[in-house]
Amino acid sequence: MTSPKEAPAAPDKLDSRVLKIAAVVVLGATMSILDVTVVSVALTTFTREFDTSYATVAWTMTAYTLALAAVIPLTGWAADRFGTKRLYITALALFVLGSVACSMAWDITSLIGFRVLQGLGGGMLMPLSMTILTRAAGPDRVGRVMAVLGIPVLLGPVCGPILGGWLIEVASWHWIFLINPPIGVAAMVAAYFILQSDEPSPSEPFDFLGMLLLSPGLATFLFGVSSIPDVGTVASARVLVSGAIGLTLIVAFVLHALSKDHPLIDLHLFKDRQLTVAVITMLMFVVAFMGAGLLFPSYFIQVGGHNTLGAGLLMAPQGIGAMLTMPVAGWLVDKIGAGKIVLTGLPLTLVGLVVFTQVAADTSTWLLMGALFVMGLGMGCTMMPLMTAALVTLSHEQVARGSTLVNIVQQTATSIGAAVMSVVLTNQILSHGTAGLAVASRGDTPEAAQIAAQTPPPVLANAFSQLADAFGNTFVVAAVLILLTFIPAFMLPRKKSETPDLEAEGARTVMMH
Known part of the structure; x- marks a missing residue:
């Protein structure tokens, strides 16, 4: 009879080795995701500090996302070439170097440039974390390690806006970047001692042509999409030319990748029906959920009149809801x-979002916090299960490329969602008469105070009602997208996925020793 010590690791539990590895990668991923949400509440501060427009400071977010999109395609190959530990x-x-540079920015241009440097490091952290954890846990425990990796996704929306708002209120904007170096150094030390060195496998030649097509293609396409809120229309040379060049490069990459044995991104993975369905579902969900999510703090600040810290605190129920459902x-x-x-999570997300489609200037804050909590419950049942469904049927050798593919889709969808919802909101504000007056009267600047003082109260009240309607109509677009997400979600597997025959069996053996 086999003794307990000789028996294979129980697939139902995450052993101490996997938990230690999880702690290391979660630390790094948390820092990366936290930085996105911390900066999101600082945009109005940047407009005041650097004396520039909101559209310009929004590039501190966009530049980071563009850098992520550019570097993620390299991560799968680099992990094979240099080893995941060394690359992590x-x-x-x-990322730490970029954070220190951001804290020393002297104008908005330098800040945007240093955010690119940050993004080059941050872009590799999440796909590497997924690869390291998935390989360590084995195919039978992918769902549980994805839930562990979901911790940063939870902590970001809960802690980021609160932490960012608090640091800006009690110190200065510099500290939203200076919180990263201590966390980053701790993560590096932990990674050095805890992560096992993996043998690099440089047998596959690097796809230089693929890199020259895909990375600039993604960055240029997302630049065009992200420029829409800035220029106010799709029919702009900046948007159309950038979008067309980006799409041309992406299409050229697709044709190139399908005819090459070892492309930068392995599009042959889409032969796996489960991965394909999961990726399509994720793309649609992220566009709607993340696009709407970026507008919630703006609603609380511009319509509700809350400060940055207050808006951050009001977003907390969403993260708490996800925290409850994601591990389960x-x-x-x-x-x-x-x-x-996923078919449990989508209806919950839709119910919470429908509440926001009905917002008015005087909608109960408690009602909106409840809606965010329900949306969080839904998100916890959706995002990580979709990532799990995409990766669980892949062989050990395919996991790094698969996680890279999933992350590209997620980052691209986030950028598209943010741009689409920003454009819809901008057009809604312009079409709702006095809604722009409500926006101009908010803030702690002398100009905003003067506008608020000189505008008759009935006119100002009507302006805020119009502004609330503009937000509500924008959330309708997000709700419709969530509704459409049900179509691919119905095609997801409704029983435990089977892992690939021989390759998965070999991978399971490797991972358990």
Whole structure:
């Protein structure tokens, strides 16, 4: 009879080795995601400090996202070429260096440039974290390790706006970047001692042509899409030319990748039906959820009249809701498949979002916090199960490329969602008469105070009502997108996924020793 010590690791539990590895990668991923949400509440501060427009300071977010999109395609190959441990520590060092540089920015141009440097490091952290954790845990426990990796996704929306708002209120904007170096150094030390060195496999030649097509293609396309709120229309040379060049390069990459054995991004993975369905579902969900999510703080500040810290605190219920469902969803998806879990999460997300489609200037804050909590419950049942469904049927050798593909889709969808919802909101404000007056009267600047003082109260009240309607109509677009997401979600597996035959069996053996 086999003794307990000789038996294979129980697939239902994450052993101490996996938990230690999880702690290391979660630390780095948390820092990266936290930085996105911390900066989101600082945009109005940047407009005042650097004496520039909101459209210009928005590039502190966009530049970071563009850098992420450009570097993520390289991550799968680099992980094979240099080893995940070495690359992970390098990415952390680059992110910390970028953070220190951002804190020393002397104008908005330098800040945007240093955010690119940050993004080059941050872009590698999440796909590397997924690769390291998935390889360590094995195919039977992918759902649970994805739930662990969901911790940064939870902490970002909960802690980021609160932390960012608090630091700006009690100190200065510089500190939203200076919180990263201590966390980053701790993560580097932990990674050095805890992560196992993996043998690089440089047998596959680097796809230089693929890199020259895809990375600039993604960055240029997202630049065009992200420029729409700035120029106010799709029919702009900046938008159309950038978008056309980006799409041309992306299409050229697709044709190139399908005819090459080892392309930069392995599009042959789409032969896996489960991965394809999961990726399509994720793309649609992220566009709607993240696009709407970026507008919630703006609603609380511009319509509700809350400060940055108050808006951050009001966003907390969403993260708390996800915190409750994500671990349970991660456990269940390994037992019953992702389909049933996602089809539970989507209706919850839709119900919460429908509440926001009905917002008025005097809508109860408690009602909106409840809606955010319900949306959080839904998100916890959706995002990580979709990532699990995309990766669980891949072989050990395909996991790094698969996680890179998933992250590209997620980052691209986030950028598209943010741009689409910003454009819809801008057009709604312009079409709602006095809504722009309400926006101009908010803030702690002398100009805003003067506008508020000189405008008759009935006119100002009507302006805020118009502004609330503009937000509500924008959330309708997001709700419709969530509704459409049900179509691919119905095609997800509703029972435990089977891992690939021989390759998965070999991978399981490797991972358990």
